[in-house]
Amino acid sequence: MPIKAYTGAASFPVDTADDVTALVDLLGRAATDSRLRNDLSDHFAYVAGVCPEWFRPHQEAVVTQFLDGFDVSFDNLYVLLNGAPTSCVEHLERRLRNRWSFREASALAAIGTEPALTAIADLVRDGADPQEFEDSGVWTPSTGPAQYRFSPHRRAIEFRSASGPAERLTADHPVGLPLDQIVRHPDATALVWHYLSLRLAEVPGMPDWPAGRVHLVSPKGSVGWMLTAAVDRDGFWYDEVVTFDEPPENDDDDFVDNDDQGSIGAVVLRPYDDDLVYSNGHVLLTPGVFGTAGGPAIGLYPNPHCRSCDRLMFHVVTVQNYIREYGHGWRSLYLCEECRLTTCTATNWN
Known part of the structure; x- marks a missing residue:
């Protein structure tokens, strides 16, 4: 072919x-x-x-x-x-x-x-x-x-719209999940936007984790931020810390509503095969594909170290912000399986 x-x-x-x-x-x-x-x-x-x-x-x-x-x-x-x-x-x-x-x-x-x-x-x-x-x-x-510090097994992330909230909530890899599904104390959280959640068992080679799913989320801010949180045994986030390359400006990024804006649905994990479009060295021109689970990070920016043990964190997934439009650039998720810490980052386009 x-x-x-x-x-x-x-x-x-x-x-x-x-x-x-x-x-x-x-x-x-x-x-x-x-x-x-x-x-x-x-x-x-x-x-x-x-x-x-x-x-x-x-x-x-x-x-x-x-x-x-x-x-x-x-x-x-x-x-x-x-x-x-x-x-x-x-x-x-x-x-x-x-x-x-x-x-x-x-x-x-x-x-x-x-x-x-x-x-x-x-x-x-x-x-x-x-x-x-x-x-x-x-x-x-x-x-x-x-x-x-990544799985050698890659899966392409393809977005599919949900017919309604019930389908989104029951999906293995939801997009646009309500934040109270992620954090233990919503009134004390830095999170404002949910990009996607991923069942680690669906990608071979991922580390052991106390919960079945991990979450890629965002604080207020378009790009240049890093969000780290601890995760309890039920998978809920707590003790979030956000750092910015530069203080965010008071622009449209201040006005977000995770529950009312942006696409909602789920992703499916597609194998790398001859049904994908290979161009510019990646598969992101394949209709509906917005990133990759597994494999290394994009390699243009430093990968985060664990704030507790200083180990290089394990890369789980990187997607384009287009998967659920907020901010701009790449969104990546990393784990420290030893310290039970998760980190999300927002980096600019290369």
């Missing part, structure tokens, strides 16, 4: 493993041809979503010979390079110790094997900036190898 993309990539179908070989053969030229490099990025996003096994025979060649032409976002990179042989790890670590490169650091983080995660930890403890890896969701503890 031809790749579904809104770029020149649409003219090149990926139907067989030989087609992936042909894509890899173009990577040498793509190192100096930005237009080709961008088109190939869409193709490789498709390969990562639909047939990553066809890429595995090429992992070593891409890492050691063609990385300069391999312009793939990290959420696809970790699918394509995951499990690459130790020779790739040794090559990347050697080059990083000689000259730091974001592209090579991302490739090393994407491999995800014990030798790769050990190499990352060694680099960080020898002076590499840990944020170079943390922005991709890879954390180095004080001892032992680095760790992925």
Whole structure:
């Protein structure tokens, strides 16, 4: 089936493993041809979503010979390079110790094997900036190898309208939930807007959590905020703390009513497959799709650390604010499963 993309990539179908070989053969030229490099990025996003096994025979060649032409976002990179042989790890670590490169650091983080995660930890403890890896969701503890702080299993988030409040309340992943379903003491909460709730069990690889669902919500403010709260055994929030990059202005963001404004409904979690549109390295041009559950965060901003233990928090979901229009930019949800703390963030468009 031809790749579904809104770029020149649409003219090149990926139907067989030989087609992936042909894509890899173009990577040498793509190192100096930005237009080709961008088109190939869409193709490789498709390969990562639909047939990553066809890429595995090429992992070593891409890492050691063609990385300069391999312009793939990290959420696809970790699918394509995951499990690459130790020779790739040794090559990347050697080059990083000689000259730091974001592209090579991302490739090393994407491999995800014990030798790769050990190499990352060694680099960080020898002076590499840990944020170079943390922005991709890879954390180095004080001892032992680095760790992925995200599930390797991705699901596309598709919004569907509800026929009424009853359908929304009974949905597994509701959008526009009344706030009294989330907080223990509504009169003492910083929350004003509910984007979505997610049943963690529906995405493999999520951490243990005391409640079945987690919630992505907002305080007053359009962008540049971080909201952290403790969660009791029933899943209700308490002890919320909000910080802002800049104090919010008194604009329309002051006038929100979670119960009366914005779309309500639910989301379904779709597998990455050939029914999605792969363009600009993501699937957000697929009608109705507004984000991804599982996988790493978008990698353009620092991921939060737990306010209690300082561990890098576990990324659960990132969506566009369009899923339920309030503010602008990306909305992300993170957890610290050890401290039972949840954090929601609002970051601007890249």
